[in-house]
Amino acid sequence: MSNERLAKKDENDTIGTMINNRSSFFFLLLLTTTLIAAHFGFVWAGGSGYKLLYSSHIQEITGTVRIDHAGTEYLGKQNDVLRRGEIIQTEDGSRLFFEIGSDVRVALDERSILVLNRLSQNDISLHLTAGRIFIFTSKTHPVTLTTLHTKETILEGALSIVNYDFQQTVSVIPFKTATEVTVRKNKSFLTSTAVNIRETDPSEITESAFNADAPSVAAFYDWAFEKTGFRNFEIF
Numbered sequence: 001m002s003n004e005r006l007a008k009k010d011e012n013d014t015i016g017t018m019i020n021n022r023s024s025f026f027f028l029l030l031l032t033t034t035l036i037a038a039h040f041g042f043v044w045a046g047g048s049g050y051k052l053l054y055s056s057h058i059q060e061i062t063g064t065v066r067i068d069h070a071g072t073e074y075l076g077k078q079n080d081v082l083r084r085g086e087i088i089q090t091e092d093g094s095r096l097f098f099e100i101g102s103d104v105r106v107a108l109d110e111r112s113i114l115v116l117n118r119l120s121q122n123d124i125s126l127h128l129t130a131g132r133i134f135i136f137t138s139k140t141h142p143v144t145l146t147t148l149h150t151k152e153t154i155l156e157g158a159l160s161i162v163n164y165d166f167q168q169t170v171s172v173i174p175f176k177t178a179t180e181v182t183v184r185k186n187k188s189f190l191t192s193t194a195v196n197i198r199e200t201d202p203s204e205i206t207e208s209a210f211n212a213d214a215p216s217v218a219a220f221y222d223w224a225f226e227k228t229g230f231r232n233f234e235i236f
Contacts (some may be wrong), residue, residue: 011183019122032118034071036177041118052082053119053121054104054124055101056083056100056116057082057099058080058098059078059132059227060075060095060227062093062095062096063093063094064091065089066091067082067087067088068087068089071131082098084117085115086115087115088108088114088115089113090108090109090110091110092110095223096100097224101121104135104136104137104141105142105227106135107133107135107224107227108131108133108230109131109132110131111131112128112131113128114127114133115129124141124142125145126143126145126146127146130166131163132160133145133158133162134174134220134221135154136157136158136228136229137154137155137156142154142155143159148165149198149199151168151181151185152173152179154185156177157177157233158180158228159175160173160175168199168200169196169198170199172191172194173194174192174194183197184200184201184203194207194210195208196208
């Protein structure tokens with residue numbers, strides 16, 4: 001083969017290699033861009049739409065509240081910013097009041113463990129591992145609470161959940177609202193009255209004789225109603 005043909009072949013091989021490398025580069029760039037876009041929710045990339053994350057701030061702490069952030073624990077204090085994925089634990093005699101955005105207010109009783117699963121504009125989801133929580137939303141805004149085998153959602157009004165984890169029992173207590181309840185992902189119902197749910201298999205659902213003025217819980221609910229502004233809430 002002549003030197004001219006060899007040179008031409010080498011030139012073609014070089015051009016082919018450059019084209020292949022460039023194609024690989026643009027493919028990887030497109031793939032990376034798509035994955036990042038999907039992560040942030042862009043519909044064209046297969047996401048479900050961009051979700052604005054709400055800011056969440058501690059408004060008041062009584063006693064000691066421990067917060068786990070990605071395996072690192074710190075003591076919560078007033079005005080701290082709470083982040084998605086954090087685990088909040090209140091100790092004996094402790095309480096926590098915090099806000100999510102401007103419309104969702106949360107009061108957490110002593111000896112409670114709460115996980116901030118999601119804090120986006122259209123998806124606020126909290127998981128109560130143990131203890132007592134009171135949530136008030138003053139506008140039409142979905143808020144979801146979960147336990148080991150239950151899921152509760154409200155659009156407006158207030159909801160309290162008590163997770164007696166050692167008894168495998170959850171009390172669902174709606175205030176001036178109806179709550180959609182799902183048990184073990186296969187049994188759903190709507191309730192505007194308090195119920196107790198045994199998280200056993202099969203589950204058991206019974207009426208609850210809940211009384212917010214009972215001596216054992218009155219102090220917490222009086223404080224929660226005051227802090228969240230629930231006392232002034234009216235159904236139109």
